[in-house]
Amino acid sequence: xxxxxxxxxxAAGAAYTLxxxxxxxxxxxxxxxxxxxxxxxxxxxxxxFNTPLAFPKVMQSNFALTPQLTAGGNFKNNSLSVYGYExxxxxxxxxxxxxxxxxxxxxxxxxxxxxxVHWHGLSVPSMMDGQPHQLxxxxxxxxxxxxxxxxxxxxxxxxHPHGDTARQVxxxxxxxxxxxxxxxxxxNLPGGDREIFLVIQDKRISGNEISYSPTMNDVMTGFMxxxxxxNGIYAPYHEVSTVQYRIRVLNGxxxxxxxxxxxxxxxxxxxxxDGGLLSTPQTxxxxxxxxxxxxxxxxxxxxxxxxDEIFLLSKTFDAGTAQGLQEFRIxxxxxxxxxxxxxxxxxxxxxxxxxxxxxxVASRNFDISNQGMNMSGGHMHGSHTINDLSYDESRIDETxxxxxxxxxxxxxxxxxxxxxxxxxxxxxxxxxxxxGRNAVQPHxxxxxxxxxxxxxxxxxxxxxxxxxxxxxxxxxxxLEHEDDGMMxxxxxx
Ligand code: C2O
Ligand code: CU
Ligand code: CU
Numbered sequence: 001x002x003x004x005x006x007x008x009x010x011a012a013g014a015a016y017t018l019x020x021x022x023x024x025x026x027x028x029x030x031x032x033x034x035x036x037x038x039x040x041x042x043x044x045x046x047x048x049f050n051t052p053l054a055f056p057k058v059m060q061s062n063f064a065l066t067p068q069l070t071a072g073g074n075f076k077n078n079s080l081s082v083y084g085y086e087x088x089x090x091x092x093x094x095x096x097x098x099x100x101x102x103x104x105x106x107x108x109x110x111x112x113x114x115x116x117v118h119w120h121g122l123s124v125p126s127m128m129d130g131q132p133h134q135l136x137x138x139x140x141x142x143x144x145x146x147x148x149x150x151x152x153x154x155x156x157x158x159x160h161p162h163g164d165t166a167r168q169v170x171x172x173x174x175x176x177x178x179x180x181x182x183x184x185x186x187x188n189l190p191g192g193d194r195e196i197f198l199v200i201q202d203k204r205i206s207g208n209e210i211s212y213s214p215t216m217n218d219v220m221t222g223f224m225x226x227x228x229x230x231n232g233i234y235a236p237y238h239e240v241s242t243v244q245y246r247i248r249v250l251n252g253x254x255x256x257x258x259x260x261x262x263x264x265x266x267x268x269x270x271x272x273x274d275g276g277l278l279s280t281p282q283t284x285x286x287x288x289x290x291x292x293x294x295x296x297x298x299x300x301x302x303x304x305x306x307x308d309e310i311f312l313l314s315k316t317f318d319a320g321t322a323q324g325l326q327e328f329r330i331x332x333x334x335x336x337x338x339x340x341x342x343x344x345x346x347x348x349x350x351x352x353x354x355x356x357x358x359x360x361v362a363s364r365n366f367d368i369s370n371q372g373m374n375m376s377g378g379h380m381h382g383s384h385t386i387n388d389l390s391y392d393e394s395r396i397d398e399t400x401x402x403x404x405x406x407x408x409x410x411x412x413x414x415x416x417x418x419x420x421x422x423x424x425x426x427x428x429x430x431x432x433x434x435x436g437r438n439a440v441q442p443h444x445x446x447x448x449x450x451x452x453x454x455x456x457x458x459x460x461x462x463x464x465x466x467x468x469x470x471x472x473x474x475x476x477x478x479l480e481h482e483d484d485g486m487m488x489x490x491x492x493x
Pocket of ligand 2: 119
């Protein structure tokens with residue numbers, strides 16, 4: 001199942017042996033001074049920001065997906081050979097669900113590979129969750145059906161076949177899920193063309209192909225690309241007027257972390273994250289967003305002049321890793337209209353009841369520091385683990401009682417790579433972070449399903465497990481790490 005990956009890895013392994021052998025490798029593979037040796041930090045190449053941004057079509061009924069090889073996206077005004085969820089487009093349609101709605105989604109796999117669909121952020125029955133071993137064969141279909149129980153939020157869907165998730169997502173398979181509810185509707189947040197959805201993804205482009213053939217170093221750092229796309233469009237621009245916009249962002253990249261900020265230096269408000277609205281808006285100048293995480297932002301363009309250009313940036317950040325060394329521009333906003341704005345951001349958004357630690361019936365510790373490479377089958381390959389275990393579909397690693405609350409710790413205290421840790425089946429709250437950034441971040445004050453654990457950090461989350469019994473996975477959402485085994489299973493009984 002790892003296909004290309006294995007071939008490349010063994011080739012890279014041979015090169016490494018010449019450099020200094022296995023023990024040198026373990027220490028070298030995650031330190032930045034060595035990253036230039038092979039897989040490399042891939043610097044971003046900025047485009048000219050002259051292609052208009054577009055948005056996937058929105059579907060409110062008759063949900064269906066047909067993963068297939070097609071042409072789509074926009075790279076310097078040419079389309080690419082991609083995997084799409086329908087003919088002629090990269091990224092699938094945006095599904096709009098309402099809280100409480102029963103949905104059925106027929107997925108007809110027209111790829112020549114096994115695939116499936118996972119509903120990232122939704123709590124659905126184990127059987128419907130699109131887990132790594134629940135596969136749809138090439139040429140077959142599966143009817144996913146479940147009830148949408150979540151409060152208003154931005155979630156997403158993507159394939160999850162073990163060992164091939166990273167490649168399929170990189171080739172274009174992903175889509176947004178917008179859940180609405182009465183509580184959010186009552187806030188009258190900016191909507192229509194003042195609500196913008198941005199899927200940020202980096203890709204390596206060669207010719208009209210999205211190339212994906214990770215080297216061993218790519219597996220260690222995660223696979224990064226030189227070209228940053230928004231909604232499948234390389235270096236786009238979008239016209240705005242001088243009002244407040246609700247900008248909803250998914251970091252749909254395999255491994256790249258973005259340190260989002262605006263080029264006009266203005267602050268913006270974070271009003272929500274993975275699991276919906278926060279209790280109060282959090283004003284920030286910049287925010288670090290890991291793969292799989294979402295943000296709900298209010299960005300105010302008032303006071304700008306006609307034709308002003310404001311860029312969404314990724315600023316540098318210090319993680320002691322391959323990432324964060326470069327500031328780059330992601331997309332451009334162009335002011336094309338002066339308008340006045342009556343929207344007032346409410347100071348209270350939602351009621352988030354913080355779960356007290358005293359309600360927790362168990363705590364579990366997961367060591368995610370220890371990542372390396374090893375030799376097996378005659379090949380050097382990465383070995384990404386949680387508690388020194390790598391994913392085994394036939395093994396249940398943790399058993400949890402339904403309708404109970406637990407505290408889980410992701411301990412990257414000795415680690416030198418960032419790991420965005422994600423749990424299926426639940427939304428959780430972040431209790432605390434020690435080491436590294438040493439604080440719960442502004443967008444972590446509500447409900448989350450993915451939490452970025454940077455090097456030297458230990459993050460504790462409190463999780464209310466629901467009534468859906470069965471097994472679910474939890475894993476690093478750096479998709480190379482995940483495919484490499486950094487994923488375990490828990491069972492709700
Ligand atoms: Cu988006 Cu198992 O994850
Ligand atoms: Cu998920
Ligand atoms: Cu990881």
